[in-house]
Amino acid sequence: MAHYTRKDMASVSRHLFKVLDVAGASEYVRHTRQHKALVGDVLASLTNVIERSDVAIYTFGSMSEGTTTPGMNSDTDIMMCFRIYPVFETSDDVRFDDMNVRYRTEHGDADYTYLIMLSDEETPIGFCKLEFMSAVDTEPIDPDLFFNICMDINGRFVITNSCMVDAMDQDERNGPAATTFKRPGFTDLDYIPSFRCAKWPSVAEEFLTRKRKYGFPSTDMAGDFGSFGIFFVPTGHSETQEKHLQWRLSFSLQERKIMLNLNPTQFKCYILLKMVKEDFVKPVVPGKSLTSYQCKTSIFWSIEQTHSSIWVGSNLVACFVKCLHLLKIWIRNGFVPNFFMPPVSIWKGSKQICKMVTCIIDNILKDPIEYLRSLKCDRVGSLLRSSLEPCVADGLGMPDHAEESDNYFREAKRTLHLSVHRLHYSFICETAYHWIGLLQHVSAGDDLDTCITYHRRLIGLLRNTTKMSEMTSQQLNYVQQASEYVLPFLLTSYGSQLASKSLLQPNGDTYEQAMAHLKTGQHSDALSGSIKLAAILYAMEKYEDCLKLLNDKEREIAPDLITIGMCGRKRDDFTHTVLINERLVNKIINNKMTSSEVLRENTCACVIFLPSEMPLIPKELQYELFRSFCSETEFSQDVNFWFDFVAVDSKVLLYYMLYLVHKKLGHRRDRNDAFLFLNIFLEKDFNLCHAETGFNLVGTILRDMGHLESAMSLFKDSWTKRPDHNAAKWQALITCYLYYRTVTEEDFKIEQESLESEEHTEHEVDDVENEAENEEKIIYQRCEGV
Structure with a gap:
């Protein structure tokens, strides 16, 4: 090892500590990534609970731990735990009374399946087989089961590990995972199906009783591990005959708990190890x-074996060297001990691979600082060299290149800023998608009372975070955070339902409840809740209140306000382009904003109206409810459920409502200004959602003004934006009808004028003839008198 002094x-x-902050390993970015993944798990699991799929979602690995940087492009590991088939270590652990109550409640009969861990001489430590057990005497071959059942060498019916992954959509098989979305430039998603045992396995008892000289993990943390239970993932030991029947024990929840509690030095040390792996x-x-x-x-292992005072920023390189040295010893011996079950090795490489990796680590240990200065990932090496330039006198620096150094840091910061913006944007989009997804169970045919009941139950569940934690198998603190995100949106929808009922069946109490929920829902984001409230006030003919609210929100619109797209595209459509808002990027970084702050202060979602809210929807928007009627293509209810709703961009609806209310109040100039701004947003705002709906609304305004040809041009633009499932077809038909009436009435008018002209001429002739007849009569009478 090269000689370096402690100084x-x-x-x-x-x-190096500061350089890693710039490269994307700061505490702010770390916690932002963790928040995105862990709260997202709750929302995904909640959606599954509502859909009665009984699948808990967990994000593991670097994405949930925050242990990645923009340059690593780490995979996302998503574990899907099928809770409908619980696992028990022995039959004595089964609580049949609880099982009978649970499944009788859900299915009407006490008919359920569970799994028992099996270990034998053919099954190595760290693996087990899962025996199929049923509460009733049935054949173990059940066509309704999504897994296959085989008989092992001991005559036990056990489930295979391959069919679960094989049944999933995937681009390739990667161990226990089905890897999908393998697209250049995008993060791969590894979906890992699993089962779960709520009890800590006796085979790993040593971990709970292990003597820890330096108190890592802490007693409190280790005490929680037993309650987390373990997962069983579908992969067997490669060197056994029954590997297709074996399931590997996974301590992913425990690992994640430790990773979330690492101090900054420990966290950055792990980042460095990953960078070395990627680069060298x-x-x-x-x-x-x-x-x-x-x-x-x-x-x-290194943290467990050293005092916590060692893990400080000034010892980052020393800690990195210690971990590398430990890895070198393990790999040279071909055995890397599992932290939770030390007898189990997690090394999979051959002897030749052992030699190659050991050689590389050996070289790094000889001069670790030089290798760190050579890291390419996220420009860490270049940044470190530039940062060390003032240390030339100590023999550690490089020649002074101030301009090049500034470029390195400028590029790194730019990459980091865009990455943080993308983190917040994607999380908020997913959050909004989940809350609107909760409404997909309200069908177009549901009456108003049914919708109100559904909203009331859903809101009650979101407020009972303890119950929701049990139902989703997620930790309570993350459940509470998730509830805070989606509850205001649902309160807005609930308040709107009550307002509809109040409008149809006037009732003071119902109206007051509706207003209370709608005002709480104004805090959902920066705009959508308030704009929907304004639309409801307009429907209730409270025009002055509506105008005041709209004017207040218009004054708050700033250049750093962005729209999020929560509908209109598939969740896996990574081709969605977002125009970066530089003002917002700078604001996020300078203020270290949380995702909650970005949502409340700088983000507006779409405004959603359900079919049951028809009395509140502005007339021209009601056609959006029938966008899919007579459509040319089918749509997936899981993805395109919003087709049955009115979905309109908040900014578009703001200026459309301003146009309507000014028109109602006779404010001609203000009405025209609102129409002008509506056009400007449609033309200039690249991130606008549901542009086709905006074009439809502008077209209806032009049609009302009598500009039928211009209106048709707007409907054509709308149809271009969304060729199918678009209400533009109705607006175009109405415009064609009006055009037909206009032309017909014009022809009728000309014909009437012609007929009137002919009648006038005939009347003149008749008058002349009558006068002549009268004269003849007079003459005749005179003659008779003579």
Whole structure:
């Protein structure tokens, strides 16, 4: 190892610590990533609960731990736990009374399936088989089950591990995972099906009783581990005959708990290990070699074996060296001990791979600082060299290149800022998608009372976070955070339902409840809740109140206000383009805004109206409820459920409502201004949602003004934006009808004028003839008199 003094190591460590912040490993970015993943898990699991799928969703790995940077492009590991088939270590652990109550409540009969862990001589430590058990005497081959059942060598009916992954949509198989969305430039998603046992397995009892000299993990943390239980993922030991029947024990919840509680130095040390793996090992070592999980394991063991005072910023390089040295010893021996079950090795490489990886680590240990300065991932090496330039006198720096150094930091910060913006934007979009997804169970045929009842039950569940935590199998603090995101949106929808009922059946109490919920819902985001309230006030003919609210919100519209798209595209459509709002990017970074703050202060969602809210919907928007009537293509109810709703951009609806209320109040100039701004937003706002609906609304205004040809041009633009499932077809038909009436009435008018002219001429002739007849009569009478 190159000779460095303790002062040298401390100096490099401090610079490296700051460089990693710039590269995307700061505490702010770390916690933002964690929040996105963990709250997202709750929302996904809640959706499954509402749909009665009984699948809990967990995001593991670097995305939920925050242990990644923009340059790593780490995979997203999503575990889907099928809770309908609980796992027990032994039959004695089964609580049949509880099972009977649970399944009798859900299915009417006490007919359920559960699984028992099986271990035998053919099954290595860390793996087990899952025996199929049923509460009733039935054949174990059930066509309704999504897994296959085989008989093992001992004559037990056990489930295979391959069919679950094989049944999933995937681009490739990756161990226990089905990897999908393998697209250049995008994050891969690894979907891992699993079962769960609520009890800590006796095979891992050593971990709970292990003596820990330095108190890691802490007693409180380790005490929680037993309650987390374990997962069983579908992969067997590669060197056994029954690997297709084996399931690997996974301690993913425990690992994530530890990772979330690492201090900044421990966290950055793990980031460095991953970067070394990506830059120096992966490009030259083929096949299975050093993995992120092995790096994580070295961090765990190193922390357990050292005093906490060692893990400080000035010791970052020293801690990094310690972990690398531990990895070198393990890999040289071909055995990397599992942190939770030390007899189990997590090393999969061959002897040749062992030699290659050991050689690389050995070289790094000889001069770790030089290798750190050579890291390419996220420009860490370049940034470190630039940061160390003032240390030339200590023999650690490079020649002074101030301009080049500034460029490195400027580019790194730009990459980081865009990454943070993308994190907030994607999380808020997913959150909004989940809350509107909760409404998909309200069908177009449901009456108003049914919708009100559904909203009331859903809101009650979201407020009872303890119950929701049990139902989703998610931790209470994340459940509470998730509830705070979606509850205001649902309160707006609930208030709107009550307002509809109040309008149809006037009732003071119902109206007051509606207004209370709608006002609470104004805090859902920066705009949508308030604009929907304004639309309801307009429907109730409270025009002055509506105008005041709209004017207040218009004054709050700033250039850093962005629209989020929660409908109109598939969740897996990564081709969706977002125009970066530079003002918002700078605001987020400078203020270190949380996702909640970005949503409340700088984001507006679509405004949604359900079919049951028909009395409140502005007339021209009501056609959007029938966008799919006579459509050319079918649509997926799971993805396109919003087709049955009115969905309109908040900014578009703001200026459309301003146009309507000014028109109602006779404010001609203000009405025209609102129409002008509506056109400007449609033309200039690239991130606008449901542009086709905006074009439809502008077209209806032009049609009312008598500009039928211009209106038809707008409806054509709308149809271009969305060729199918578009209410533009109705607006175009109405416009064609009006055009026909206009032309017909014009022809009728001309014909009438012609007929009137002919009648006038005939009347003149008749008058002349009558006069002549009269004269003849007079003459005749005179003659008779003579």
